[in-house]
Amino acid sequence: MSEVDEDDLDLSTLDDDELVKQMHDDLYDGLKEEIEEAVNILLERSWAPYDVLTRALVEGMRIVGIDFRDGILFVPEVLLAANAMKAGMTILRPLLAETGAPKQGKMVIGTVKGDIHDIGKNLVSMMMEGAGFDVVDLGINNPVENYLQALEEHEPDILGMSALLTTTMPYMKVVIDAMKENGIREDYVVLVGGAPLNEAFAEAIGADAYCRDAAVAVETAKEYVARRHNQRAGAA
Ligand code: B1M
Numbered sequence: 001m002s003e004v005d006e007d008d009l010d011l012s013t014l015d016d017d018e019l020v021k022q023m024h025d026d027l028y029d030g031l032k033e034e035i036e037e038a039v040n041i042l043l044e045r046s047w048a049p050y051d052v053l054t055r056a057l058v059e060g061m062r063i064v065g066i067d068f069r070d071g072i073l074f075v076p077e078v079l080l081a082a083n084a085m086k087a088g089m090t091i092l093r094p095l096l097a098e099t100g101a102p103k104q105g106k107m108v109i110g111t112v113k114g115d116i117h118d119i120g121k122n123l124v125s126m127m128m129e130g131a132g133f134d135v136v137d138l139g140i141n142n143p144v145e146n147y148l149q150a151l152e153e154h155e156p157d158i159l160g161m162s163a164l165l166t167t168t169m170p171y172m173k174v175v176i177d178a179m180k181e182n183g184i185r186e187d188y189v190v191l192v193g194g195a196p197l198n199e200a201f202a203e204a205i206g207a208d209a210y211c212r213d214a215a216v217a218v219e220t221a222k223e224y225v226a227r228r229h230n231q232r233a234g235a236a
Helices: 016-028 032-044 049-069 075-097 119-130 144-154 171-181 199-205 214-235
Strands: 105-111 133-137 158-162 189-193 209-211
Touching: 016 032, 016 049, 016 075, 032 049, 032 075, 049 075, 049 119, 075 119, 105 119, 105 144, 105 214, 119 133, 119 158, 119 214, 144 158, 144 171, 158 171, 158 214, 171 189, 171 199, 189 199, 189 214, 199 209, 209 214
Parallel strands: 105 133, 105 158, 158 189, 189 209
Antiparallel strands: none
């Protein structure tokens, strides 16, 4: 995508707008080291980690997604872009988690069975940690047993599920139905997210809420946990 010879380009000479644009190109081209360097440059320029994440990385991946959809990019190229994005996120993760926010509660989160997309889930995990939640990340491709076992073992306030495919999103209902069958559905707040979902779907499968993005996930989680604490205090 980029017309500039990457070897000749000194990223630090670019102004902020040019650098962000270059990062979109570098993400598109799967250039991991360039992404890492550019993330560090923006942080040195006092950019907030959240702005680096959303304006440079998430926006870059949005562009990749469009060309993937349109058949211009294919799986191998998108994998490289995803790896470059993850490298940038690795630098940002501790900074986002370091906010000193008071402890809010605990969340177990995982991508559902059949689905290996994890960038969005990882982003939600990072933002939740930054907001003061302890996060147990189950990774990708989780069968219902993984969720049930993790709920029993970690006793979280929230179960988060992620799905990026229209073919895998129905699996969220399998998990929620299993929770109902085991009589534990009401013990947890169930939040779901992923690009193909919407509020109507979340309601139809019996989740508590659909979260459009990581920021909404944090706000929704805080709201539901506060509500649960108030209910418990009222019942005591
Ligand atoms: Co895939 N892929 N992919 N892919 N991929 C999509 C999802 C797709 C929309 C691309 C397209 O056609 N436009 C399409 C799905 C079409 C559909 O189902 N309708 C698709 C396809 C078809 C496929 C394959 C089937 C391709 C193939 O093999 N032919 C295959 C399936 C593999 C599988 O899972 N079984 C596949 C594979 C891959 C890669 C491995 C190459 C790679 C994943 C790498 C990785 O994740 N480690 C990949 C990628 C990168 C994408 C796109 C381009 C980008 C996804 C992403 O990371 N977005 C994606 C296109 C798109 O979504 N526009 C696409 C950035 C991320 C920050 O956003 O994940 O939406 P997102 O997360 C957001 C919110 O959704 C929300 O918050 C996040 C942060 O703000 N959120 C939650 C997400 N999870 C949440 C959980 C919560 C709360 C909020 O819990 C509380």
